[in-house]
Amino acid sequence: xxxxxxxxxxxxxxxxxxxxxxxxxxxxxxxxxxxxxxxxxxxxxxxxxxxxxxxxxxxxxxxxxxxxxxxxxxxxxxxxxxxxxxxxxxxxxxxxxxxxxxxxxxxxxxxxxxxxxxxxxxxxxxxxxxxxxxxxxxxxxxxxxxxxxxxxxxxxxxxxxxxxxxxxxxxxxxxxxxxxxxxxxxxxxxxxxxxxxxxxxxxxxxxxxxxxxxxxxxxxxxxxxxxxxxxxxxxxxxxxxxxxxxxxxxxxxxxxxxxxxxxxxxxxxxxxxxxxxxxxxxxxxxxxxxxxxxxxxxxxxxxxxxxxxxxxxxxxxxxxxxxxxxxxxxxxxxxxxxxxxxxxxxxx
Numbered sequence: 523x524x525x526x527x528x529x530x531x532x533x534x535x536x537x538x539x540x541x542x543x544x545x546x547x548x549x550x551x552x553x554x555x556x557x558x559x560x561x562x563x564x565x566x567x568x569x570x571x572x573x574x575x576x577x578x579x580x581x582x583x584x585x586x587x588x589x590x591x592x593x594x595x596x597x598x599x600x601x602x603x604x605x606x607x608x609x610x611x612x613x614x615x616x617x618x619x620x621x622x623x624x625x626x627x628x629x630x631x632x633x634x635x636x637x638x639x640x641x642x643x644x645x646x647x648x649x650x651x652x653x654x655x656x657x658x659x660x661x662x663x664x665x666x667x668x669x670x671x672x673x674x675x676x677x678x679x680x681x682x683x684x685x686x687x688x689x690x691x692x693x694x695x696x697x698x699x700x701x702x703x704x705x706x707x708x709x710x711x712x713x714x715x716x717x718x719x720x721x722x723x724x725x726x727x728x729x730x731x732x733x734x735x736x737x738x739x740x741x742x743x744x745x746x747x748x749x750x751x752x753x754x755x756x757x758x759x760x761x762x763x764x765x766x767x768x769x770x771x772x773x774x775x776x777x778x779x780x781x782x783x784x785x786x787x788x789x790x791x792x793x794x795x796x797x798x799x800x801x802x803x804x805x806x807x808x809x810x811x812x813x814x815x816x817x818x819x820x821x822x823x824x825x826x827x828x829x830x831x832x833x834x835x836x837x838x839x840x841x842x843x844x845x846x847x848x849x850x851x852x853x854x855x856x857x858x859x860x861x862x863x864x865x866x867x868x869x870x
Contacts, residue, residue, distance in 0.1 A: 523804055525743045528831065529822045530843055537677050538856035541689040545711040549851055553834055553842055553862040561838040563845045568709050571816070574861055577722030578773035580764055582812075584704035584781045585727040587695035589663065590670030591734070595634035595644070597622065603632050605644070606673055607701050608653045609733045609754060610662050617653040619734055625654070632656075636669045652735075652751070663698060673701050675855050676737055677821075690855070699731035699754065705818045705855045706779035724773075726764045728785040730755040730799075740823055745804055750825065755785040756796035762789075765811060774813040774863075780826050783833075786811040803829040805836055814863040819846060819853040834862040 542548060550571060552564040575581070591607035604621040611617055626632055626646050635641040642665060648655035658665055672682040672690060682690075692707035693715070719725065735751025742748045765775055765786070777783035788799040790810040802825060815833055820826040831839045842860065851858045 523745050523828070523836075525740055525745060525823055527836065528824070528827050530840070530847075532822065532847065532853060536847065536850060536853045536857075538852040538854060538858075539678055539680065541685065541708070541856045545689075545693075545709055546714055548709050549858040551842060551846055551851065551858065551860045553838060553860065555834075555838075555863060555865070561835070561841060563842055565849060568859060569714070571861065572714070572717055572721060575718065575721065575723045575776070576773070578724075578768065578771055579776055580724045580726060580768040580773055581718065581776050581778055582761065582765075582782045582786065583692070583694050583707055583710075583725065583727050583778045584730050584732075584785070585692075585694045585696050586700040586704060586729050586731050586781070587698040588672065588691055588700045588703050588732075589698050590666050590672055591701040592671045592673040593634050593644075593666075593669055594636075594671075595632045595641075597626050598631055598633075605632070605634070605656070606734050607662075607666070607670075608735060609701075609731060609752065610699060611655065613661060614658045615647075615655060616658070616662055617650070617655050620654050634665075634669055640668065642669070652738075652749075673734070675702065677854055678856070694727065697729045697731075699729075701734045702732040702736050703855060704730070704732060704779045704781045706782075706816045706859060708856075709816075709859055710778075724764060724768070726758075726761040728755060728757045728761060728782055730781040730785040732781055736826070737821075739821075740825060745828070748802065748825075750800040750802040752798040752800045753781075753784070754796075754798050755788060757785055757789050759795070762795065775811055776814040776816065777812045778816050780815070780817055780820075780829050783812050783815055783829070803832050805832045807832045809833065809864055812864070814861065816859060816861050818855065818857055818859055819843065819851065821854065830860075830862065833864050835865050838862075 548568040550566040554562040593605040606619040608617040645657040
């Protein structure tokens with residue numbers, strides 16, 4: 523596959539800049555496959571999702587929590603620097619993206635500050651060709667709470683405000699570490715979760731800390747040359763047991779978001795229930811766990827668009843995106859959702 527196979531033109535006005543009044547107000551595009559893998563596109567409201575699930579199905583959510591991962595500071599020479607946490611690698615260490623007129627050298631110090639006039643030093647200690655490793659003077663999480671700001675995606679044009687602090691988190695968020703929200707989960711509120719439970723649809727969680735690399739564009743036309751970013755994940759034993767029980771009783775495992783899917787399929791590939799994954803899913807991938815997927819609409823030429831194309835078929839996804847654009851669906855993090863089940867020929 524080539525990078526150009528995953529491009530499309532999106533009118534800028536379809537990029538959702540703010541969440542809707544209520545989490546469940548979004549629209550939902552269902553990709554329904556018949557026995558011959560022909561796709562039917564059905565326009566729904568998100569609340570209709572209750573009719574798409576069956577008793578005995580298992581919904582798997584990502585319970586990661588977005589951290590205030592954007593930091594501002596100055597180099598020792600006085601130049602402005604912006605740090606965006608990519609992933610936290612230790613009690614006092616993290617990999618970051620850096621925006622500056624000239625990136626600080628290894629061994630140099632960047633002084634991070636906040637609006638209260640406080641500051642602390644960060645030491646540049648390494649570079650892996652894509653991200654920079656830095657050392658904090660104390661616990662990273664504690665300093666981020668005092669100095670960091672919410673890292674909205676680059677396509678959202680306003681500065682983060684109180685609405686974003688609340689709505690750019692899922693209601694299930696509890697394990698801090700992500701620098702981007704698992705956006706498919708943003709559509710659920712406590713009421714719809716209770717309705718699903720009453721319906722007999724079970725719920726489980728994984729943790730995958732979404733990294734800033736999720737927004738990094740693929741630059742290699744030959745996808746086999748692309749180096750996927752790493753993200754940390756963990757799957758509780760209770761979730762693995764719930765999946766096994768679901769499969770035995772003939773229920774479906776439904777991933778809420780591509781991040782939940784990557785965690786589950788990573789574990790199925792290597793047998794490890796926690797660690798870092800750089801799993802790059804493209805058409806031809808053999809899915810082992812996930813039967814259906816709830817997801818938002820993804821950026822052109824992105825690894826996530828490649829993932830959903832692998833899951834439901836590249837031509838089906840192209841048709842769905844063309845339909846969504848024509849019907850003026852809202853795109854990306856604060857946008858609308860899709861529900862799709864995998865092609866029969868992708869099953870192991």
